[in-house]
Structures are given as structure tokens and as C-alpha cells.
Amino acid sequence: MTxxxxxxxxxxxxVIGALGLMGFVTVVVGVGRSEGIGLSHMPPxxxxxxxxxxxxxxxxGAIVIRDARSQDVIATIEPGQDNFVRxxxxxxGQARLxxxxxREQPFRLTRFADGGLELSDPSTGRAVNLGAxxxxxxxxxxxLLPETRLADSGAAR
Numbered sequence: 001m002t003x004x005x006x007x008x009x010x011x012x013x014x015v016i017g018a019l020g021l022m023g024f025v026t027v028v029v030g031v032g033r034s035e036g037i038g039l040s041h042m043p044p045x046x047x048x049x050x051x052x053x054x055x056x057x058x059x060x061g062a063i064v065i066r067d068a069r070s071q072d073v074i075a076t077i078e079p080g081q082d083n084f085v086r087x088x089x090x091x092x093g094q095a096r097l098x099x100x101x102x103r104e105q106p107f108r109l110t111r112f113a114d115g116g117l118e119l120s121d122p123s124t125g126r127a128v129n130l131g132a133x134x135x136x137x138x139x140x141x142x143x144l145l146p147e148t149r150l151a152d153s154g155a156a157r
Contacts, residue, residue, distance in 0.1 A: 045112035052106035055089045068106035084137040092121050
């Protein structure tokens with residue numbers, strides 16, 4: 001071997017030590033995860049309000065959103081309005097189509113005691129934290145909740 005090749009070689013004890021350390025860390029992390037050691041668990045927030053939504057596309061491009069239980073119209077979103085709500089509902093609908101599912105089961109909009117807001121699809125298991133998309137998008141979905149609609153109409157529940 002030349003002097004250049006000797007300088008480029010990593011000493012065998014160093015390689016063995018590095019591999020041993022990586023193996024040890026892998027085992028410790030695996031045991032920690034399987035036993036829950038060192039993991040923090042947040043209790044799920046209490047549900048304050050939820051509504052099951054049935055969106056329907058109209059021929060003019062509007063989306064009519066109904067309460068799945070009462071079939072009351074919650075909102076009508078005209079073309080060009082509330083684009084975040086439109087895009088999110090369409091995305092959820094497309095995920096169902098890709099999974100080979102129909103439109104029968106409603107989506108669920110849930111408000112939590114900690115202020116969180118989530119849109120979920122029980123059919124696919126998909127859930128989106130709507131607070132992650134900024135305050136204006138959060139408010140767009142908040143308007144679909146029963147207490148917000150009642151407050152807007154001046155009624156009390």
C-alpha cells in the first residue's frame with residue numbers, strides 16, 4: 001500500500017465502535033418507543049361541538065352544505081367564494097373517490113375545548129387540523145358550526 005492509501009483508511013476500531021454505537025442507539029430507541037418511555041402523551045381535547053356535513057355540488061358550480069342529521073342547509077358557497085372551504089371539501093371528496101367510496105357518509109366538523117377545529121372523514125380516516133391553515137381559513141370553517149350560525153342569526157341555544 002502507498003502512503004496515500006494508508007492515510008485514507010479509517011482505523012478498524014473506529015469503524016467497529018461507530019457501528020456498535022449506532023446499533024445501541026437503534027435498540028434503545030426501539031425499546032423506548034415500544035414501552036412508551038420518554039414519550040409525552042397529550043390527553044385528547046374534549047369535543048365542544050360537532051356537525052356532520054353533506055356537501056352537494058349544484059349545476060351552477062355552487063356547493064350546498066347540509067347538516068346530515070336535519071338536512072337543513074348550513075351554507076351555500078357560490079363559485080369564487082370561500083375558496084379554502086371549497087378546495088378542502090373537494091379534496092376530501094376526491095380522496096373518497098380514489099378509495100372507491102361513495103358520498104353517502106358525511107364529513108364531520110369538530111370544535112374542541114382547546115380551541116382546535118378539525119375536519120374529518122370517517123370513511124377514509126383522514127382528518128385535518130384547520131388551525132394550521134391560518135386564521136381566515138379557520139374562521140371560514142367556524143361559520144359552519146351550529147353555535148356560530150345561531151349567533152349570526154341572533155338566536156340562542
